[in-house]
Amino acid sequence: MRHATHSPRRVGRREFGARTAASLAAVAAAARQVRGAGDRIGVGIIGCGGRGTAHMHVLRALKSRGEEVEIVALCDTYRPRLARAAQLTGAAFATMKHEELVAREDVDIVLVATPDHWHGIHTIDAMRAGKDVYCEKPLAHWRQLGLPERMVRVAEETKRLVQVGCQRMSSTAYAQARALIREGAIGTLLMASTGYYRIGDWGERGMPIDDPNAAPGADLDWERFQGDAPKHDFDASRYFRWRMYWDYSGGPGTDNYVHFYTPLAYMMDLGYPDRVVATGGKFRYEEREVPDTFNMIADYPDRITVLCHGTQGNDFQTLGSGEQPLIRGWDGTLSIEGAQVVVRPTSGSAKPALALPIAAGTDEQRFWRDFLVCCRARTQPESGIALNAAVATTLQMATLAMRESRCVRFDQAGKKVV
Ligand SMILES: NC(=O)c1ccc[n+]([C@@H]2O[C@H](COP(=O)([O-])OP(=O)(O)OC[C@H]3O[C@@H](n4cnc5c(N)ncnc54)[C@H](O)[C@@H]3O)[C@@H](O)[C@H]2O)c1
Structure with missing residues (x-):
């Protein structure tokens, strides 16, 4: 650990578990x-x-x-x-x-x-x-x-x-980290970074064409598939491997970055950014339309900067697909490392170092079960609509920024992209 003068305070599973049990x-x-x-x-x-x-x-x-x-x-x-x-x-x-x-x-x-x-x-x-x-x-x-x-x-x-x-979001890691941030564990928030990497399984290999002879008719509704997207003649690749095409997908920005940007926005209470810039393109794969490399920077009204980057190169199995968020505050840095939420204070800070065991990891069944509980109780889920609307708009802005090589702004008063 970088700051040997601070001894980590371990907040036990039982303490977090008691709070979770109460709620x-x-x-x-x-x-x-x-x-x-x-x-x-x-x-x-x-x-x-x-x-x-x-x-x-x-x-x-x-x-x-x-x-x-x-x-x-x-x-x-x-x-x-x-x-x-x-x-x-x-x-x-x-x-x-x-x-x-x-x-x-x-x-x-x-x-x-x-x-x-x-x-x-x-x-x-x-x-x-x-x-x-x-x-x-x-x-x-x-x-x-x-x-x-x-x-x-x-x-x-x-x-x-x-x-x-x-x-x-079914992992408790992010609620635990959010609570620490709200308690001031790393002081005023400054910036954060995260990323997503996945070797070329975008559509070329990852999305099978069920039937190369499939055609519009009683068994395939091409008009309905296209919806409000720009119209094209039927193409089995467009239908079955839609993730490769701008008309139906946004590439890494709107597709993959959601997985880490949502917990990041949740932990930091980010809301909507003031402006977003992005770079990237098809640096490795020619067949697809959407980029394989995508890097974005977003500035938020509270003078917080978020950086998100990614390419398709990675060993998905051993390294995983993404980079857990790292959040920097004036008084310390918070990261998710394996089974722990870790806080490292800034040199000279009086804040304690922490290593908090994550009470429960990602679990798709629990994610569904929690939503069933919310629907019965009429309570908002953690991965709810308001949080995700802000994230979706941020990633829309990033995609526009990359496509048009420009800085995309958000009108906070009018709540719209300009
Ligand atoms: N949360 C995750 O980890 C995760 C993983 C994979 C995919 N996804 C998301 O799930 C969505 C679906 O991805 P997928 O990989 O299953 O794609 P897919 O192509 O395998 O499945 C989409 C299905 O929707 C059907 N469809 C298309 N337009 C329709 C319409 N208007 N009405 C009814 N059916 C229609 C298609 O025939 C197809 O069977 C994507 O938006 C993707 O981002 C999320």
């Missing part, structure tokens, strides 16, 4: 008071591809552990995937039109696991139909400026809950 008890008590608290929660899934299927397995595992949850309806614009999902889940209702799914009485929560340019629209339509929503990240496509803020307004108007699929 969980409060939530559980609230849950018992709401109508239908013990009733089965019906989930409708829009998007039955890779991620949608992963959610099906998580929900089935929760159900087998006694959770009152059931997948009751499915939607996908490609019928073979719909049929496969129906077989896997046993859901009785399947449709290619999401309006029919969100209108169903037996659906309480809608899971949105479609390509990025549909997330905001599916989420709003579900909320307007009275459903809570688990929306996969990112909240909106990079060109859909203002949509994240519209989603926040609709959530407020309809009093619906939205959890955004940054499952890393």
Whole structure:
């Protein structure tokens, strides 16, 4: 450790556990008071591809552990995937039109696991139909400026809950770090850095073309897939490997950076940045449209700078895909290192060094279970809509900044990108 004069104070698992238990008890008590608290929660899934299927397995595992949850309806614009999902889940209702799914009485929560340019629209339509929503990240496509803020307004108007699929937020590490920061453990916040690396599995290798002869018609709704995106003739690569194309994806910025930027924004209470710059491009992979290398810097009103960087080169298996955030304050530095939240005071600071064991790591089942608890108790999830709207807008700004080689600003009073 750099500052040998400070001996680390270990805040025990028991101390954190007691606090967590108290808040969980409060939530559980609230849950018992709401109508239908013990009733089965019906989930409708829009998007039955890779991620949608992963959610099906998580929900089935929760159900087998006694959770009152059931997948009751499915939607996908490609019928073979719909049929496969129906077989896997046993859901009785399947449709290619999401309006029919969100209108169903037996659906309480809608899971949105479609390509990025549909997330905001599916989420709003579900909320307007009275459903809570688990929306996969990112909240909106990079060109859909203002949509994240519209989603926040609709959530407020309809009093619906939205959890955004940054499952890393299920780790207690970030709540523990946030509490330390709020207690002043590193003093006034100055800057933070994080990053994301993933070797070229963007679409070229990572997204299979189910059927190279697939064509629009009764089994594939190309018009609906395109939605509000610029129109093209059908192309199986665009349909199945949409992550490679600007029309449906934003590349690392809006896709991968969410995983670390969301916990960072949560720990530091970042809100919206004043301005963002970014660099990058296709430095390694030619087939895709979106960048493989992406670096951004955002300045926030409280004079905090955040740096996020990434390329596709990494050993995903052993090194992991990303860099845990490092947060620098005037009096110290906070980092997440293995199973600990670590605080190292600045030289000469009177603050103590800390090494806090992380009470619980990332757990997709717990992330879902916590959302079910929130839906019964009508409490906001940690990875909620307001936090994620600010993150989504920041990453939209970064994508615009890179594409247009300019500094993109946010009008804080008008709450819009300028
Ligand atoms: N949280 C995570 O770790 C994580 C991991 C992977 C993907 N994701 C997110 O999940 C989303 C889906 O990614 P994926 O890898 O599953 O993609 P995918 O292509 O495998 O699945 C998307 C599915 O949506 C269907 N679809 C497209 N437009 C539709 C529409 N208008 N209505 C209904 N269905 C439609 C497609 O036919 C396809 O089956 C992405 O936005 C991605 O960012 C999150």
